[in-house]
Amino acid sequence: ALGVILYNQIPGTVISTPTLGAENIGLLIPTGIIPLEVATAWIPRLAAGETLTVKLLVDAIAEERETWNVISETKAGDPDKVIMLGAHLDSVLAGPGINDDGSGTAALLELMGSVKKYRGFPHKIRFAWWAAEEAGLIGSTYYAEHLSEAEADKIKFYFNYDMIGSPYPKFEISKSDNSGVGSELLDNFLTAAGKNVTYGEFDGRSDYVGFSELGIPIATLFTGEGENDPCYHQACDNLDNINWDAITINxxxxxxxxxxxxLSLDGVPA
Ligand code: PHE
Ligand code: ZN
Ligand code: ZN
Ligand code: ZN
Structure with a gap:
């Protein structure tokens, strides 16, 4: 049987044509989830620009699994002033997810190694490798929603790194209104390195959402999907799908x- 790539494989999830769009017709793959005749019937309708809302009945193949966020923080540093960073550990079923989000995962590992060598930071640094982002931001949302008000207040900034090594990268920053110097630091560094920094809107599609709900200052880097990453959510999102200059500079x-x-929260709104 042929099927269509399922982006969010949650039982009963409703996905509409922006996800299952005509541009995805080339992505038909064997999954055994959607019968061939159904998938085939969609093709001309999607190609004609018709809007289809599809309720996926994936209960039969969905299985429950336990999964974990991996969180690590510096021992030293004021526990009342936490700088937090996140990237997601999971990928879609279709591929290995090296740019999405092995790139952010690797960046955080590299930063952790560097941070360990310097014990002079007055503020605490907390790394989060999130679970189940692709299934609907599950790990990061769980974490953010289970923080007490006191714990949430201690998180002074959240950086999200999801896809930072796209093969044809843009250098896109998105930021909360209270991001202050946090986003400016990213911008200044990339601009000084000769990159053309652009700004994107928060579209709710990555692990900053839970932090945004809490009003925590946020900045994110994103090198793009589509023309920036033709292998986005596909089997070819492998080690060849990384722009090493982009991931390094980011x-x-x-x-x-x-x-x-x-070292200092000067310039970050409280
Ligand atoms: N979070 C999306 C994914 O994992 C990709 C994305 C990253 C979208 C950053 C917007 C911003 O598929
Ligand atoms: Zn993804
Ligand atoms: Zn991602
Ligand atoms: Zn301080």
Whole structure:
């Protein structure tokens, strides 16, 4: 049987044509989930631009699994002033997810290794490798929703790194209104490195959402999908799908912003 790639495989999830769009017709793959005749019937309708809302009945194949966020923080540093960073550990079923989000995962590992060598930061640094982002931001939302008000207040900034090594990268920052110097540090570093920094809107599609709900200052880097990453959510999102210059400069920008805020929160609105 042929099927269509399922982006959010949650039983009963409703996905509409922006996800299952005509541009995805080339992505028909064997999954055994959607019968061939159904998938085939969609093709001309999607190609004709018709809007289909599809209720996926995936209960039969969905299985429950336990999964974990991995969280690590510096021992030293004021526990009342936490700088937090996140990237997601999971990928879609269709592929290995090296740019999405092995790139952010690797960046955080690199930053953790550097942070361990320097014990002089007055603020605490907390790394989060999130579970189940692709299934609907499950790990990060769980974490944010289970923080007490006191714990949430201690998180002074959240950086989200989801897809920072796209093969044809843009250098896009998104930020909360109260991001202050946090996003400016990323911008200044990338601009000084000769990158053309652009700004995107928060569209609710990555692990900053739970932090946004709490009003925590946020900045994110994103190098793009589509023309920026033709292998987005596909089997070819493998090690060849990384622009090494982009992931390196973005990781350095992230390090610069992290180190600066871990020393001083000057310029970050309270
Ligand atoms: N979070 C999306 C995904 O994992 C991709 C994305 C990253 C979208 C950043 C917007 C901003 O598929
Ligand atoms: Zn993804
Ligand atoms: Zn992602
Ligand atoms: Zn301080």
């Amino acid at each position: 990781t350095k920008a992230a390090a610069n912003a992290l180190g600066t805020l871990a």
